[in-house]
Amino acid sequence: MKAGGNTARESGWPDDLRGPVSSLPDSSRILVALSGGLDSTLLLYVAAACHRNVCALHINHQLQPNHSQTEQFCRSLCERLAVPLLVERVDVAVGESGSGGLEEAARLARYDVFRRVLGAGDLLLMAHHADDQVETVLFRLLRGTGVTGLAGMPESRRLGQGALFRPWLAVSRDRLEQVARDVGLSWVEDPSNTSLAFDRNYLRHAVLPGLKERWPGLLKRVEHSARACAESDTLSHRLAELQWQMCSDSGQLRLASIQALSPLEQRNLVRWWIHRQGLKMPALADWDQSLAELVQAGEDRTPEIRGDGFSLRRYRGYLYLVPNVEVPAHSAGLEPGRTLQWGPWTLRLTPTATTPEAAPPPIRVSTRQGGERLRFEEGGHSRSLKTWLQEQGVPPWERALLPLVYHETPGASELIAVGDLWCSEQYSGSAPAAGWRLIVERDCD
Ligand SMILES: Nc1ncnc2c1ncn2[C@@H]1O[C@H](COP(=O)(O)OP(=O)(O)OP(=O)(O)O)[C@@H](O)[C@H]1O
Structure with missing residues (x-):
């Protein structure tokens, strides 16, 4: 089967690629997040072969010198497949790159578009695969993370009014490339993918090949570990939800109740609370100690923990999570x-x-x-x-x-x-x- 020909809509794709895509839940629209790279191009072919309600969504970050050619590639591809295409151009200013660099700024801009575009009942398909998952887990491990980070990317989650799916998380990059080459697929190479200046690329090109050679089952093993972490994470959340019901009144935590929890449970509960408010954990080296002091302090003391955009404070027997608020300085x-x-x-x-x-x-x-x-x-x-x-x-x-x-x-x-x-x-x-x-x-x- 030649991908470029009329047969592209046939469902003769191998079972390991077609299976996870054809078994998606019912949806209003299936939007394939199309970068123009090998993985998402192949995903668009397979999705279009399995479903009638497929469209593609390409975000042009206007960062690469070849961004117009990539956009044009996506347009021609969708025309050939008779799949509607939505192109969104975003401006990722260098000044916005923040601590995570330009790549991270582009990723955040991309997800903002996904959230905005997804309507109720829509599914967004992303072409992340098993190697991407390993890179994600290793990358987070190297930056220092807990079970939530080590759980890697979930196969599905809610996004905007719809849901995001990654049907190929168990499929290796080699396998996708093999199928793409077998059918004579063409795609666009992202010039930045080879630059070792980016941490993710360094892992991909300089670290993972050696690890895979030494431990041939690496992808499967990391997948198992990530799954185990995801389960622990789910249980920690569940415990926090139950303890929240026991320890909270009108959105605040009763100090007397959380003092009865173990320090581990206190940390789990407060971490869950911070995330539930859409806030980030304070970057404190002595977080464990600070929280213990805040929870145990005598009523005559008013310690607080300051985070990014909020603080944790106590007042009259309650622990408050207080978002930073600015009011006018003058009347x-x-x-x-x-x-x-x-x-x-x-x-x-x-x-x-x-x-x-x-x-x-x-x-x-x-x-x-x-x-x-x-x-x-x-x-x-x-x-x-x-x-x-x-x-x-x-x-x-x-x-x-x-x-x-x-x-x-x-x-x-x-x-x-x-x-x-x-x-x-x-x-x-x-x-x-x-x-x-x-x-x-x-x-x-
Ligand atoms: N500019 C983009 N527009 C739409 N979707 C994108 C874009 N960039 C990435 N994605 C989605 O996110 C997934 C993972 O992104 P990542 O940067 O790891 O992949 P890529 O190397 O750019 O592209 P591909 O996965 O297509 O080879 C892609 O498979 C694709 O589904």
Whole structure:
């Protein structure tokens, strides 16, 4: 069978390649992530032979000198196979490369597109194979990782509104190349694939050939180890979920409950919590020690662990995971009908009548400066805001960020709302006396 001819849509592909592709779950669309390289080109042929709802998705990172030719190759290939093709061009600026380098920046940009493009019921097929899996596991091992990293790439997972599948994780690169050459397939060679400057290429070209020669069953062995790690990882998650149910109240961990867990379980639970919030583990050499101190500290102490974009803190018997929040440094006016974003709070002033009789007095929003007083009823006694916030159990870091809303009249300034915790009856309820309703909402985090 010649891949370039009309027979490309025939399902005469070898069973070891066709089997994992033909047995995919039902889907709205099957999108093949097509780089134009050997593996994904072959995958497109096999997928198109097995399914009617196949299309291809090519991301042009515009990084390689031959990127236009690669894009053109994908276009011609899809035309020949009568498969619809979606091409997305992305700009990966050198400045965005961050600590992981340009390759990592390109990978992240690619996954952003995948997430955006995948609709409900769509499957995205990637052509990762067994050698890719070994490289991934070794690479992570060398960088230092736990069982989650050593589990390698999963065969499938949710992505955007759809799911990602890697049907060929058990097939070796040699096997794919052999089939591709047998059928006379053509593909594009990525010039960067040979550069040993990239860690992955160094592993692929300088390390793995020797390891494979010495241990011919290397691919299978690493696959088994990765699978064992994936199972341990699943069990650790399951344990964390169960212990979360036992130890949490309203999204925080009860210190008394986690103190009863072993240090190993505490670390597992907090790690799971951090990942579940979409955050990264703090890069601390003494993480184990820091967490133990945070959990065991006396109530009179306020230690904290700072991570990338968040901190772990304790307050009144609870452990909090606090995402970093920025609020304006200066006070701001709240214009009627306009929305004001204040960190995670959104503020709006809306008229209760379709044609309000008068404009509201100026409304100003600011953070605590100290000494504020709160009056619950008109003409009633005022009380200290600080004491009231303490009584409400608002943690100190939150008190410093809360938007305080003032109604300004000549010579006087009156506090009419404290974040989403309290609002004067003048501006709230079914018939606010001011004729304007103040709405303060906090985004769920
Ligand atoms: N630019 C791209 N556009 C669409 N999908 C891509 C792109 N680059 C990679 N992929 C997908 O990710 C998989 C793994 O990427 P990787 O960089 O390891 O492979 P490759 O060497 O670029 O390409 P191939 O796997 O096709 O030989 C590819 O098999 C392909 O499915």
